[in-house]
Amino acid sequence: MAPGSFAEYTVVPAHIATLVPAVTPEYLTLLVSGTTAYISLKELGGLEEGKKVLVTAAAGGTGQFAVQLAKKAKCHVIGTCSSAQKSAFLRSIGCDRPIDYSMERVGPVLRQEYPGGVDVVYESVGGAMFDLAVQALAIKGRLIVIGFISGYQTPTGLSPVRAETLPAKLLQKSASVRGFFLNHYLSEYREAMGHLVKMCASGDLVCQVDLGDLSAGGRFTGLEAVFRAVDYMYMGRNTGKVVVELPHSVNSKL
Known part of the structure:
Protein backbone atom coordinates (compact mmCIF):
# COMPACT_ATOMS: atom_id res chain seq x y z
CA MET A 1 0.00 0.00 0.00
CA ALA A 2 3.00 2.30 -0.49
CA PRO A 3 3.84 4.38 -3.60
CA GLY A 4 6.09 2.69 -6.13
CA SER A 5 4.09 0.43 -8.41
CA PHE A 6 5.56 -0.98 -11.64
CA ALA A 7 8.97 -1.37 -10.01
CA GLU A 8 11.22 -4.37 -9.49
CA TYR A 9 12.11 -3.28 -5.97
CA THR A 10 10.73 -0.82 -3.45
CA VAL A 11 11.62 0.03 0.15
CA VAL A 12 8.87 0.40 2.74
CA PRO A 13 8.87 0.74 6.55
CA ALA A 14 8.60 -2.65 8.24
CA HIS A 15 5.50 -1.62 10.19
CA ILE A 16 3.40 -1.30 7.01
CA ALA A 17 4.55 -4.62 5.55
CA THR A 18 2.37 -7.71 5.86
CA LEU A 19 3.85 -11.04 6.90
CA VAL A 20 2.59 -13.85 4.66
CA PRO A 21 2.98 -17.61 5.12
CA ALA A 22 4.51 -18.14 1.67
CA VAL A 23 5.84 -16.10 -1.25
CA THR A 24 3.03 -16.89 -3.68
CA PRO A 25 1.04 -14.51 -5.90
CA GLY A 203 -7.97 -22.65 2.06
CA ASP A 204 -11.16 -20.99 3.26
CA LEU A 205 -10.87 -18.30 0.59
CA VAL A 206 -10.16 -18.75 -3.12
CA CYS A 207 -7.63 -16.16 -4.29
CA GLN A 208 -7.72 -16.57 -8.06
CA VAL A 209 -4.67 -15.26 -9.92
CA ASP A 210 -4.43 -14.65 -13.66
CA LEU A 211 -0.80 -14.72 -14.83
CA GLY A 212 -1.72 -14.26 -18.48
CA ASP A 213 -1.12 -17.82 -19.63
CA LEU A 214 -4.13 -17.55 -21.95
CA SER A 215 -3.23 -14.10 -23.29
CA ALA A 216 -2.01 -13.63 -26.87
CA GLY A 217 1.60 -13.08 -25.81
CA GLY A 218 1.63 -15.69 -23.07
CA ARG A 219 2.45 -15.32 -19.38
CA PHE A 220 3.05 -11.79 -18.05
CA THR A 221 6.74 -11.82 -17.10
CA GLY A 222 8.94 -8.79 -16.46
CA LEU A 223 8.15 -5.08 -16.40
CA GLU A 224 7.95 -5.05 -20.19
CA ALA A 225 4.77 -7.19 -19.89
CA VAL A 226 2.89 -4.63 -17.79
CA PHE A 227 1.31 -2.92 -20.80
CA ARG A 228 0.00 -6.26 -22.07
CA ALA A 229 -1.40 -7.09 -18.65
CA VAL A 230 -3.24 -3.76 -18.43
CA ASP A 231 -4.70 -4.18 -21.93
CA TYR A 232 -5.74 -7.73 -21.06
CA MET A 233 -7.61 -6.44 -18.00
CA TYR A 234 -9.34 -3.62 -19.90
CA MET A 235 -10.51 -6.12 -22.52
CA GLY A 236 -12.16 -8.08 -19.73
CA ARG A 237 -10.18 -11.23 -20.44
CA ASN A 238 -8.93 -11.92 -16.91
CA THR A 239 -10.39 -14.30 -14.37
CA GLY A 240 -9.26 -13.21 -10.92
CA LYS A 241 -6.47 -10.76 -10.15
CA VAL A 242 -3.97 -9.95 -12.91
CA VAL A 243 -0.40 -10.48 -11.69
CA VAL A 244 2.86 -9.76 -13.52
CA GLU A 245 5.79 -11.93 -12.45
CA LEU A 246 9.17 -10.27 -11.97
CA PRO A 247 12.16 -12.60 -12.44
CA HIS A 248 14.44 -12.86 -9.40
CA SER A 249 17.97 -11.53 -9.85
CA VAL A 250 20.52 -12.71 -7.28
CA ASN A 251 23.38 -10.37 -6.28
CA SER A 252 26.12 -12.24 -4.44
CA LYS A 253 27.21 -9.01 -2.70
CA LEU A 254 23.88 -8.64 -0.87
Missing part, protein backbone atom coordinates in the same frame (compact mmCIF):
# COMPACT_ATOMS: atom_id res chain seq x y z
CA GLU A 26 -2.26 -15.46 -4.21
CA TYR A 27 -1.44 -13.19 -1.28
CA LEU A 28 -1.02 -10.22 -3.63
CA THR A 29 -4.73 -10.45 -4.41
CA LEU A 30 -5.54 -9.45 -0.84
CA LEU A 31 -3.58 -6.19 -0.60
CA VAL A 32 -6.13 -4.03 -2.41
CA SER A 33 -8.83 -6.27 -3.89
CA GLY A 34 -9.43 -8.50 -0.87
CA THR A 35 -9.40 -5.69 1.66
CA THR A 36 -11.65 -3.50 -0.51
CA ALA A 37 -14.29 -6.22 -0.65
CA TYR A 38 -13.96 -7.14 3.02
CA ILE A 39 -14.09 -3.63 4.47
CA SER A 40 -16.70 -2.20 2.10
CA LEU A 41 -19.15 -5.04 2.67
CA LYS A 42 -18.53 -4.99 6.42
CA GLU A 43 -18.93 -1.22 6.78
CA LEU A 44 -21.56 -0.47 4.12
CA GLY A 45 -23.17 -3.74 3.02
CA GLY A 46 -25.38 -4.61 5.95
CA LEU A 47 -25.22 -8.25 4.89
CA GLU A 48 -27.65 -10.65 6.53
CA GLU A 49 -28.74 -14.21 5.87
CA GLY A 50 -31.10 -14.42 2.92
CA LYS A 51 -30.25 -11.03 1.43
CA LYS A 52 -29.87 -10.88 -2.34
CA VAL A 53 -26.49 -9.49 -3.42
CA LEU A 54 -25.54 -8.53 -6.98
CA VAL A 55 -21.82 -8.35 -7.79
CA THR A 56 -20.82 -6.81 -11.11
CA ALA A 57 -17.54 -7.91 -12.76
CA ALA A 58 -17.87 -10.79 -10.33
CA ALA A 59 -15.04 -12.90 -11.79
CA GLY A 60 -12.53 -10.05 -11.55
CA GLY A 61 -9.84 -9.35 -9.00
CA THR A 62 -12.18 -7.74 -6.46
CA GLY A 63 -15.49 -9.28 -7.47
CA GLN A 64 -14.28 -12.79 -6.63
CA PHE A 65 -13.93 -11.76 -2.98
CA ALA A 66 -17.28 -9.97 -2.83
CA VAL A 67 -18.96 -13.16 -4.06
CA GLN A 68 -17.25 -15.36 -1.48
CA LEU A 69 -17.71 -13.00 1.46
CA ALA A 70 -21.40 -12.52 0.66
CA LYS A 71 -21.85 -16.29 0.50
CA LYS A 72 -20.12 -16.67 3.87
CA ALA A 73 -22.74 -14.23 5.21
CA LYS A 74 -25.38 -16.70 3.88
CA CYS A 75 -26.63 -14.35 1.17
CA HIS A 76 -27.99 -15.29 -2.26
CA VAL A 77 -25.37 -14.05 -4.73
CA ILE A 78 -25.83 -13.01 -8.35
CA GLY A 79 -22.72 -12.23 -10.39
CA THR A 80 -22.27 -10.70 -13.83
CA CYS A 81 -19.46 -11.89 -16.10
CA SER A 82 -18.51 -12.01 -19.78
CA SER A 83 -17.86 -15.65 -20.68
CA ALA A 84 -18.83 -19.26 -20.03
CA GLN A 85 -15.42 -19.86 -18.46
CA LYS A 86 -15.99 -17.06 -15.96
CA SER A 87 -19.49 -18.28 -15.27
CA ALA A 88 -18.09 -21.71 -14.39
CA PHE A 89 -15.51 -20.08 -12.11
CA LEU A 90 -18.23 -18.12 -10.32
CA ARG A 91 -20.23 -21.29 -9.70
CA SER A 92 -17.10 -22.93 -8.31
CA ILE A 93 -16.78 -20.21 -5.63
CA GLY A 94 -20.43 -20.36 -4.65
CA CYS A 95 -22.22 -17.82 -6.86
CA ASP A 96 -25.89 -18.81 -7.00
CA ARG A 97 -26.75 -17.13 -10.30
CA PRO A 98 -23.94 -16.19 -12.69
CA ILE A 99 -25.17 -13.98 -15.55
CA ASP A 100 -22.97 -14.32 -18.63
CA TYR A 101 -23.86 -11.13 -20.48
CA SER A 102 -22.32 -12.45 -23.70
CA MET A 103 -25.23 -14.91 -23.76
CA GLU A 104 -28.08 -13.18 -21.92
CA ARG A 105 -29.07 -9.63 -21.05
CA VAL A 106 -28.58 -8.58 -17.45
CA GLY A 107 -31.62 -6.30 -17.16
CA PRO A 108 -34.27 -8.83 -18.27
CA VAL A 109 -32.72 -11.58 -16.11
CA LEU A 110 -32.88 -9.37 -13.02
CA ARG A 111 -36.45 -8.25 -13.72
CA GLN A 112 -37.72 -11.77 -14.42
CA GLU A 113 -35.87 -13.74 -11.76
CA TYR A 114 -35.70 -11.09 -9.03
CA PRO A 115 -38.92 -9.07 -9.36
CA GLY A 116 -38.57 -7.81 -5.80
CA GLY A 117 -35.12 -6.43 -6.53
CA VAL A 118 -31.74 -7.02 -4.91
CA ASP A 119 -30.78 -5.79 -1.47
CA VAL A 120 -27.11 -5.00 -2.06
CA VAL A 121 -25.16 -4.22 -5.24
CA TYR A 122 -21.37 -4.33 -5.26
CA GLU A 123 -20.61 -2.25 -8.35
CA SER A 124 -17.31 -1.70 -10.17
CA VAL A 125 -18.24 -1.31 -13.85
CA GLY A 126 -20.09 2.01 -14.13
CA GLY A 127 -21.91 3.34 -17.18
CA ALA A 128 -24.85 1.25 -18.37
CA MET A 129 -24.20 -1.40 -15.72
CA PHE A 130 -24.55 1.20 -12.96
CA ASP A 131 -27.92 2.23 -14.43
CA LEU A 132 -29.08 -1.41 -14.45
CA ALA A 133 -27.93 -1.81 -10.86
CA VAL A 134 -29.92 1.22 -9.71
CA GLN A 135 -33.01 -0.12 -11.50
CA ALA A 136 -32.55 -3.50 -9.79
CA LEU A 137 -32.41 -2.19 -6.23
CA ALA A 138 -35.05 -3.45 -3.82
CA ILE A 139 -36.85 -1.26 -1.29
CA LYS A 140 -34.17 0.03 1.12
CA GLY A 141 -31.53 -1.42 -1.20
CA ARG A 142 -27.87 -0.37 -1.02
CA LEU A 143 -25.51 0.18 -3.94
CA ILE A 144 -21.80 0.28 -3.13
CA VAL A 145 -19.58 1.86 -5.79
CA ILE A 146 -15.98 0.62 -5.59
CA GLY A 147 -14.96 1.55 -9.14
CA PHE A 148 -16.12 2.27 -12.69
CA ILE A 149 -13.77 0.44 -15.03
CA SER A 150 -15.88 1.32 -18.08
CA GLY A 151 -14.86 4.96 -17.60
CA TYR A 152 -11.17 4.60 -16.69
CA GLN A 153 -9.97 5.18 -20.25
CA THR A 154 -12.01 8.33 -20.89
CA PRO A 155 -10.15 11.68 -20.72
CA THR A 156 -11.54 12.50 -17.26
CA GLY A 157 -12.14 8.95 -16.04
CA LEU A 158 -15.66 9.98 -15.08
CA SER A 159 -19.02 9.66 -16.76
CA PRO A 160 -21.73 12.27 -16.21
CA VAL A 161 -24.18 11.62 -13.38
CA ARG A 162 -27.78 12.03 -14.46
CA ALA A 163 -28.75 14.13 -11.49
CA GLU A 164 -32.25 14.70 -12.82
CA THR A 165 -33.22 11.02 -12.55
CA LEU A 166 -31.07 9.39 -9.85
CA PRO A 167 -32.60 11.17 -6.82
CA ALA A 168 -36.12 10.17 -7.85
CA LYS A 169 -35.13 6.54 -8.34
CA LEU A 170 -33.48 6.41 -4.91
CA LEU A 171 -36.37 8.20 -3.23
CA GLN A 172 -38.95 5.83 -4.73
CA LYS A 173 -37.18 2.90 -3.04
CA SER A 174 -35.66 4.57 0.05
CA ALA A 175 -32.44 3.25 -1.51
CA SER A 176 -28.88 4.53 -1.16
CA VAL A 177 -25.68 4.79 -3.17
CA ARG A 178 -22.39 4.83 -1.27
CA GLY A 179 -18.90 5.25 -2.63
CA PHE A 180 -16.01 3.30 -1.11
CA PHE A 181 -12.33 4.26 -1.45
CA LEU A 182 -9.92 2.07 0.51
CA ASN A 183 -7.63 4.95 1.53
CA HIS A 184 -10.45 6.41 3.63
CA TYR A 185 -10.70 3.20 5.67
CA LEU A 186 -7.06 2.50 6.46
CA SER A 187 -7.85 2.27 10.18
CA GLU A 188 -9.60 -1.02 9.32
CA TYR A 189 -6.87 -2.28 6.99
CA ARG A 190 -4.60 -4.19 9.37
CA GLU A 191 -7.46 -6.20 10.89
CA ALA A 192 -8.92 -6.96 7.46
CA MET A 193 -5.59 -8.05 6.01
CA GLY A 194 -4.82 -10.30 8.96
CA HIS A 195 -8.21 -11.99 8.70
CA LEU A 196 -7.94 -12.49 4.93
CA VAL A 197 -4.39 -13.90 5.10
CA LYS A 198 -5.59 -16.54 7.58
CA MET A 199 -8.54 -17.41 5.34
CA CYS A 200 -6.29 -17.74 2.30
CA ALA A 201 -3.69 -19.83 4.15
CA SER A 202 -6.35 -22.21 5.48
Whole structure:
Protein backbone atom coordinates (compact mmCIF):
# COMPACT_ATOMS: atom_id res chain seq x y z
CA MET A 1 0.00 0.00 0.00
CA ALA A 2 3.00 2.30 -0.49
CA PRO A 3 3.84 4.38 -3.60
CA GLY A 4 6.09 2.69 -6.13
CA SER A 5 4.09 0.43 -8.41
CA PHE A 6 5.56 -0.98 -11.64
CA ALA A 7 8.97 -1.37 -10.01
CA GLU A 8 11.22 -4.37 -9.49
CA TYR A 9 12.11 -3.28 -5.97
CA THR A 10 10.73 -0.82 -3.45
CA VAL A 11 11.62 0.03 0.15
CA VAL A 12 8.87 0.40 2.74
CA PRO A 13 8.87 0.74 6.55
CA ALA A 14 8.60 -2.65 8.24
CA HIS A 15 5.50 -1.62 10.19
CA ILE A 16 3.40 -1.30 7.01
CA ALA A 17 4.55 -4.62 5.55
CA THR A 18 2.37 -7.71 5.86
CA LEU A 19 3.85 -11.04 6.90
CA VAL A 20 2.59 -13.85 4.66
CA PRO A 21 2.98 -17.61 5.12
CA ALA A 22 4.51 -18.14 1.67
CA VAL A 23 5.84 -16.10 -1.25
CA THR A 24 3.03 -16.89 -3.68
CA PRO A 25 1.04 -14.51 -5.90
CA GLU A 26 -2.26 -15.46 -4.21
CA TYR A 27 -1.44 -13.19 -1.28
CA LEU A 28 -1.02 -10.22 -3.63
CA THR A 29 -4.73 -10.45 -4.41
CA LEU A 30 -5.54 -9.45 -0.84
CA LEU A 31 -3.58 -6.19 -0.60
CA VAL A 32 -6.13 -4.03 -2.41
CA SER A 33 -8.83 -6.27 -3.89
CA GLY A 34 -9.43 -8.50 -0.87
CA THR A 35 -9.40 -5.69 1.66
CA THR A 36 -11.65 -3.50 -0.51
CA ALA A 37 -14.29 -6.22 -0.65
CA TYR A 38 -13.96 -7.14 3.02
CA ILE A 39 -14.09 -3.63 4.47
CA SER A 40 -16.70 -2.20 2.10
CA LEU A 41 -19.15 -5.04 2.67
CA LYS A 42 -18.53 -4.99 6.42
CA GLU A 43 -18.93 -1.22 6.78
CA LEU A 44 -21.56 -0.47 4.12
CA GLY A 45 -23.17 -3.74 3.02
CA GLY A 46 -25.38 -4.61 5.95
CA LEU A 47 -25.22 -8.25 4.89
CA GLU A 48 -27.65 -10.65 6.53
CA GLU A 49 -28.74 -14.21 5.87
CA GLY A 50 -31.10 -14.42 2.92
CA LYS A 51 -30.25 -11.03 1.43
CA LYS A 52 -29.87 -10.88 -2.34
CA VAL A 53 -26.49 -9.49 -3.42
CA LEU A 54 -25.54 -8.53 -6.98
CA VAL A 55 -21.82 -8.35 -7.79
CA THR A 56 -20.82 -6.81 -11.11
CA ALA A 57 -17.54 -7.91 -12.76
CA ALA A 58 -17.87 -10.79 -10.33
CA ALA A 59 -15.04 -12.90 -11.79
CA GLY A 60 -12.53 -10.05 -11.55
CA GLY A 61 -9.84 -9.35 -9.00
CA THR A 62 -12.18 -7.74 -6.46
CA GLY A 63 -15.49 -9.28 -7.47
CA GLN A 64 -14.28 -12.79 -6.63
CA PHE A 65 -13.93 -11.76 -2.98
CA ALA A 66 -17.28 -9.97 -2.83
CA VAL A 67 -18.96 -13.16 -4.06
CA GLN A 68 -17.25 -15.36 -1.48
CA LEU A 69 -17.71 -13.00 1.46
CA ALA A 70 -21.40 -12.52 0.66
CA LYS A 71 -21.85 -16.29 0.50
CA LYS A 72 -20.12 -16.67 3.87
CA ALA A 73 -22.74 -14.23 5.21
CA LYS A 74 -25.38 -16.70 3.88
CA CYS A 75 -26.63 -14.35 1.17
CA HIS A 76 -27.99 -15.29 -2.26
CA VAL A 77 -25.37 -14.05 -4.73
CA ILE A 78 -25.83 -13.01 -8.35
CA GLY A 79 -22.72 -12.23 -10.39
CA THR A 80 -22.27 -10.70 -13.83
CA CYS A 81 -19.46 -11.89 -16.10
CA SER A 82 -18.51 -12.01 -19.78
CA SER A 83 -17.86 -15.65 -20.68
CA ALA A 84 -18.83 -19.26 -20.03
CA GLN A 85 -15.42 -19.86 -18.46
CA LYS A 86 -15.99 -17.06 -15.96
CA SER A 87 -19.49 -18.28 -15.27
CA ALA A 88 -18.09 -21.71 -14.39
CA PHE A 89 -15.51 -20.08 -12.11
CA LEU A 90 -18.23 -18.12 -10.32
CA ARG A 91 -20.23 -21.29 -9.70
CA SER A 92 -17.10 -22.93 -8.31
CA ILE A 93 -16.78 -20.21 -5.63
CA GLY A 94 -20.43 -20.36 -4.65
CA CYS A 95 -22.22 -17.82 -6.86
CA ASP A 96 -25.89 -18.81 -7.00
CA ARG A 97 -26.75 -17.13 -10.30
CA PRO A 98 -23.94 -16.19 -12.69
CA ILE A 99 -25.17 -13.98 -15.55
CA ASP A 100 -22.97 -14.32 -18.63
CA TYR A 101 -23.86 -11.13 -20.48
CA SER A 102 -22.32 -12.45 -23.70
CA MET A 103 -25.23 -14.91 -23.76
CA GLU A 104 -28.08 -13.18 -21.92
CA ARG A 105 -29.07 -9.63 -21.05
CA VAL A 106 -28.58 -8.58 -17.45
CA GLY A 107 -31.62 -6.30 -17.16
CA PRO A 108 -34.27 -8.83 -18.27
CA VAL A 109 -32.72 -11.58 -16.11
CA LEU A 110 -32.88 -9.37 -13.02
CA ARG A 111 -36.45 -8.25 -13.72
CA GLN A 112 -37.72 -11.77 -14.42
CA GLU A 113 -35.87 -13.74 -11.76
CA TYR A 114 -35.70 -11.09 -9.03
CA PRO A 115 -38.92 -9.07 -9.36
CA GLY A 116 -38.57 -7.81 -5.80
CA GLY A 117 -35.12 -6.43 -6.53
CA VAL A 118 -31.74 -7.02 -4.91
CA ASP A 119 -30.78 -5.79 -1.47
CA VAL A 120 -27.11 -5.00 -2.06
CA VAL A 121 -25.16 -4.22 -5.24
CA TYR A 122 -21.37 -4.33 -5.26
CA GLU A 123 -20.61 -2.25 -8.35
CA SER A 124 -17.31 -1.70 -10.17
CA VAL A 125 -18.24 -1.31 -13.85
CA GLY A 126 -20.09 2.01 -14.13
CA GLY A 127 -21.91 3.34 -17.18
CA ALA A 128 -24.85 1.25 -18.37
CA MET A 129 -24.20 -1.40 -15.72
CA PHE A 130 -24.55 1.20 -12.96
CA ASP A 131 -27.92 2.23 -14.43
CA LEU A 132 -29.08 -1.41 -14.45
CA ALA A 133 -27.93 -1.81 -10.86
CA VAL A 134 -29.92 1.22 -9.71
CA GLN A 135 -33.01 -0.12 -11.50
CA ALA A 136 -32.55 -3.50 -9.79
CA LEU A 137 -32.41 -2.19 -6.23
CA ALA A 138 -35.05 -3.45 -3.82
CA ILE A 139 -36.85 -1.26 -1.29
CA LYS A 140 -34.17 0.03 1.12
CA GLY A 141 -31.53 -1.42 -1.20
CA ARG A 142 -27.87 -0.37 -1.02
CA LEU A 143 -25.51 0.18 -3.94
CA ILE A 144 -21.80 0.28 -3.13
CA VAL A 145 -19.58 1.86 -5.79
CA ILE A 146 -15.98 0.62 -5.59
CA GLY A 147 -14.96 1.55 -9.14
CA PHE A 148 -16.12 2.27 -12.69
CA ILE A 149 -13.77 0.44 -15.03
CA SER A 150 -15.88 1.32 -18.08
CA GLY A 151 -14.86 4.96 -17.60
CA TYR A 152 -11.17 4.60 -16.69
CA GLN A 153 -9.97 5.18 -20.25
CA THR A 154 -12.01 8.33 -20.89
CA PRO A 155 -10.15 11.68 -20.72
CA THR A 156 -11.54 12.50 -17.26
CA GLY A 157 -12.14 8.95 -16.04
CA LEU A 158 -15.66 9.98 -15.08
CA SER A 159 -19.02 9.66 -16.76
CA PRO A 160 -21.73 12.27 -16.21
CA VAL A 161 -24.18 11.62 -13.38
CA ARG A 162 -27.78 12.03 -14.46
CA ALA A 163 -28.75 14.13 -11.49
CA GLU A 164 -32.25 14.70 -12.82
CA THR A 165 -33.22 11.02 -12.55
CA LEU A 166 -31.07 9.39 -9.85
CA PRO A 167 -32.60 11.17 -6.82
CA ALA A 168 -36.12 10.17 -7.85
CA LYS A 169 -35.13 6.54 -8.34
CA LEU A 170 -33.48 6.41 -4.91
CA LEU A 171 -36.37 8.20 -3.23
CA GLN A 172 -38.95 5.83 -4.73
CA LYS A 173 -37.18 2.90 -3.04
CA SER A 174 -35.66 4.57 0.05
CA ALA A 175 -32.44 3.25 -1.51
CA SER A 176 -28.88 4.53 -1.16
CA VAL A 177 -25.68 4.79 -3.17
CA ARG A 178 -22.39 4.83 -1.27
CA GLY A 179 -18.90 5.25 -2.63
CA PHE A 180 -16.01 3.30 -1.11
CA PHE A 181 -12.33 4.26 -1.45
CA LEU A 182 -9.92 2.07 0.51
CA ASN A 183 -7.63 4.95 1.53
CA HIS A 184 -10.45 6.41 3.63
CA TYR A 185 -10.70 3.20 5.67
CA LEU A 186 -7.06 2.50 6.46
CA SER A 187 -7.85 2.27 10.18
CA GLU A 188 -9.60 -1.02 9.32
CA TYR A 189 -6.87 -2.28 6.99
CA ARG A 190 -4.60 -4.19 9.37
CA GLU A 191 -7.46 -6.20 10.89
CA ALA A 192 -8.92 -6.96 7.46
CA MET A 193 -5.59 -8.05 6.01
CA GLY A 194 -4.82 -10.30 8.96
CA HIS A 195 -8.21 -11.99 8.70
CA LEU A 196 -7.94 -12.49 4.93
CA VAL A 197 -4.39 -13.90 5.10
CA LYS A 198 -5.59 -16.54 7.58
CA MET A 199 -8.54 -17.41 5.34
CA CYS A 200 -6.29 -17.74 2.30
CA ALA A 201 -3.69 -19.83 4.15
CA SER A 202 -6.35 -22.21 5.48
CA GLY A 203 -7.97 -22.65 2.06
CA ASP A 204 -11.16 -20.99 3.26
CA LEU A 205 -10.87 -18.30 0.59
CA VAL A 206 -10.16 -18.75 -3.12
CA CYS A 207 -7.63 -16.16 -4.29
CA GLN A 208 -7.72 -16.57 -8.06
CA VAL A 209 -4.67 -15.26 -9.92
CA ASP A 210 -4.43 -14.65 -13.66
CA LEU A 211 -0.80 -14.72 -14.83
CA GLY A 212 -1.72 -14.26 -18.48
CA ASP A 213 -1.12 -17.82 -19.63
CA LEU A 214 -4.13 -17.55 -21.95
CA SER A 215 -3.23 -14.10 -23.29
CA ALA A 216 -2.01 -13.63 -26.87
CA GLY A 217 1.60 -13.08 -25.81
CA GLY A 218 1.63 -15.69 -23.07
CA ARG A 219 2.45 -15.32 -19.38
CA PHE A 220 3.05 -11.79 -18.05
CA THR A 221 6.74 -11.82 -17.10
CA GLY A 222 8.94 -8.79 -16.46
CA LEU A 223 8.15 -5.08 -16.40
CA GLU A 224 7.95 -5.05 -20.19
CA ALA A 225 4.77 -7.19 -19.89
CA VAL A 226 2.89 -4.63 -17.79
CA PHE A 227 1.31 -2.92 -20.80
CA ARG A 228 0.00 -6.26 -22.07
CA ALA A 229 -1.40 -7.09 -18.65
CA VAL A 230 -3.24 -3.76 -18.43
CA ASP A 231 -4.70 -4.18 -21.93
CA TYR A 232 -5.74 -7.73 -21.06
CA MET A 233 -7.61 -6.44 -18.00
CA TYR A 234 -9.34 -3.62 -19.90
CA MET A 235 -10.51 -6.12 -22.52
CA GLY A 236 -12.16 -8.08 -19.73
CA ARG A 237 -10.18 -11.23 -20.44
CA ASN A 238 -8.93 -11.92 -16.91
CA THR A 239 -10.39 -14.30 -14.37
CA GLY A 240 -9.26 -13.21 -10.92
CA LYS A 241 -6.47 -10.76 -10.15
CA VAL A 242 -3.97 -9.95 -12.91
CA VAL A 243 -0.40 -10.48 -11.69
CA VAL A 244 2.86 -9.76 -13.52
CA GLU A 245 5.79 -11.93 -12.45
CA LEU A 246 9.17 -10.27 -11.97
CA PRO A 247 12.16 -12.60 -12.44
CA HIS A 248 14.44 -12.86 -9.40
CA SER A 249 17.97 -11.53 -9.85
CA VAL A 250 20.52 -12.71 -7.28
CA ASN A 251 23.38 -10.37 -6.28
CA SER A 252 26.12 -12.24 -4.44
CA LYS A 253 27.21 -9.01 -2.70
CA LEU A 254 23.88 -8.64 -0.87
